[in-house]
Amino acid sequence: QEILRDKFQELIESWADAGIAYEDEDFSGQDAAAEESRAKANHMIRRMKEFGWLDYEQRENFKIFILLPHYSSRLWGLFANLCEGRAVEYQRFAFTTYQVLSGEAAKVQPSMAVLEAERLAEEFVEELRILLNNIKNKMEQVSAQTSLQEVLSHHFVEYRADIVDRSYHRLKTSDHVSRYRIRILQEVQEIRQNKERLRALCEDAVRRQLADSM
Numbered sequence: 001q002e003i004l005r006d007k008f009q010e011l012i013e014s015w016a017d018a019g020i021a022y023e024d025e026d027f028s029g030q031d032a033a034a035e036e037s038r039a040k041a042n043h044m045i046r047r048m049k050e051f052g053w054l055d056y057e058q059r060e061n062f063k064i065f066i067l068l069p070h071y072s073s074r075l076w077g078l079f080a081n082l083c084e085g086r087a088v089e090y091q092r093f094a095f096t097t098y099q100v101l102s103g104e105a106a107k108v109q110p111s112m113a114v115l116e117a118e119r120l121a122e123e124f125v126e127e128l129r130i131l132l133n134n135i136k137n138k139m140e141q142v143s144a145q146t147s148l149q150e151v152l153s154h155h156f157v158e159y160r161a162d163i164v165d166r167s168y169h170r171l172k173t174s175d176h177v178s179r180y181r182i183r184i185l186q187e188v189q190e191i192r193q194n195k196e197r198l199r200a201l202c203e204d205a206v207r208r209q210l211a212d213s214m
Contacts, residue, residue: 001045001056001064008041011079093124094180101187110197111205117184 012022022040045066048054053075055067068076097120100106106113191197205211 001066004066005038005041005045007079008044009037012037012040012044090124090127091179093120093127094184096120097124098180098183098187101184101191109204110191110201111208111210114191114201115210 015022016037022037022044045054045056049056052069053072055069056064057067058064097117100113100117100120103113191201202211206213
């Protein structure tokens, strides 16, 4: 339990530095920052137990061990990514979407290819929404500074390191999605205008019970 609590505390504090606060109506901590984040971590563990995302049991030496249900693996993977603070590879979404739509597998399983492309597009949009919110949060932090020196420091040190260099600059340069945008649109247009390919897609969707009829 101590290991999980430390990880949650690290997550809460790192996101607090980014301007994102842990909020729960049932939590009413009024302690110092470090103690409050630890209390929030304990509260988070209790809440996740209430919702069935984990359980715990007491073993020898009165140590409490966390038990993770098999269905919670994706959620814990998400928490792991948040703790690591991985930089998002934006071009991966565009490249993979193009590969899914144009690859050999798309000819054999066209309906699955379209669904996977849709999932990737939705995931990409969500990552862009997160980036936009992070930019807004950072700009609010900049505007809250009281002196010119603090504004310049926050902009050229924190904002540049956390947002510009890490995400936005790469999105506009090395991760520029426009490299695959035209190709993706051409593939989609080809699917819609090529009657044989569209029919094959519809037949595959019906065969896999993804659609009721053509």
